[in-house]
Amino acid sequence: MQNIIESVVAFFGTILWPIKWVVEFLLVAWHEIWTFVGMDPDAGLTWILSVVGLVLVIRAALIPIFVRQIKSQRRMQEVAPQLKKIQDKYKGKKDPFSREAMSRETMELYKRTGTNPLASCLPLLIQMPIFFSLFSVLHNAQTGIDGIGLLNKSLSNSFGHSSFLGAPLHLAFATANGNASVIVLAVVMVALMTASQFITQLQIMSKNQSPEMKASPTYRQQRILLYILPLVFLFSGYNFPLGVMFYWLTTNIWTMAQQFLVIRNMPTPGSEAALARESRVAKKAQRRGGFTIVEDAPVVAEPRVTQRVQPVNSKNRNKKKTGNRR
């Protein structure tokens, strides 16, 4: 098992050299910051916070991609009737040809209207090398190989030999060798990761899906995922060093918070969360004394006034014109 992981790491390590360099740079930069603030440079907590800092920078850099995806998901609502038409056309047709034709037409529609709701695998692909480089950094630190960039031998050693609450960060459940704090920490982290992932998925699925979405095969796929991921965490929690687990846990918590904010402030139209937000906004307006229309409401109302006046005017003009001709 360990051999397979090692060769995979080595393989990715060679192709993903530039990303690995950036990961090391960020890690060392955060380590410098924490040391500058007065923390012990060799303490496990300092290194864990450096990993947390690394996650914050990377996830903040990924926000534009996330926002873009959400925006096109909102625009999906506009093409819903056309999408429904395609779905109705192939309703009940389960043969591969019909399904292929349906996927083709759906993709064409997304392209034509610029509403592609899919993120591409890039956000995943970006995170994979980060994960692998962190893994190899920790692994190398354990075996005494230094990094490729700014993570020199002494820093690499310091990271590799640091421990948090008595648990060395380079150890995993599998390599704990009876170290109770490693085992306890690994178990707690797997539990936390599973919980945060579960909450995130459940939040999206139970609150932020439009009724059409709930009827689609993708939704069912997501449901299955909900129960597979804890198994993945269990597997990784057993094999991956604690330092890597801290990266994964922080990333999971970021995703959870991001998802919570999105569901609260810009829910999918037509979903349960959207209704909840409407009633919240309405309540807020009532408390303020009724006359204030909250937040985005005036933006919608203003153009409507001008639009409503204009057609009346042009109609009157038309009537006058026809009247003159007679």
Add this chain to the structure above:
Amino acid sequence: MKRVLSFLLLLPRNICVPVLKAYRLVISPLYGDVCRYYPSCSAYALGSIQQHGVIRGVFLGTLRIARCHPWAAGGVDDVPERHVHKYAVTRFGFVVVAGHGKVT
């Protein structure tokens, strides 16, 4: 003789086929539908390796993955067709010389 030669010629791509199939069966479902294109990147890679062989296929597949990012328009993007159709694909996805084996 000819059969042995064509078997050896097609062997590299036929080794890639089950690997990609396994990926599509086991790993792809883990993160659901994310590809902005039809066919998806892995299906595209599979198709191009079947049609164009490992070297050109991997090259085409890599270009496709590079094309698939959040700013791409997406849409239908098929594997470029070969001018000469020498081979056929079995139901599982192995490439064989046309006329041999079970062909769909």
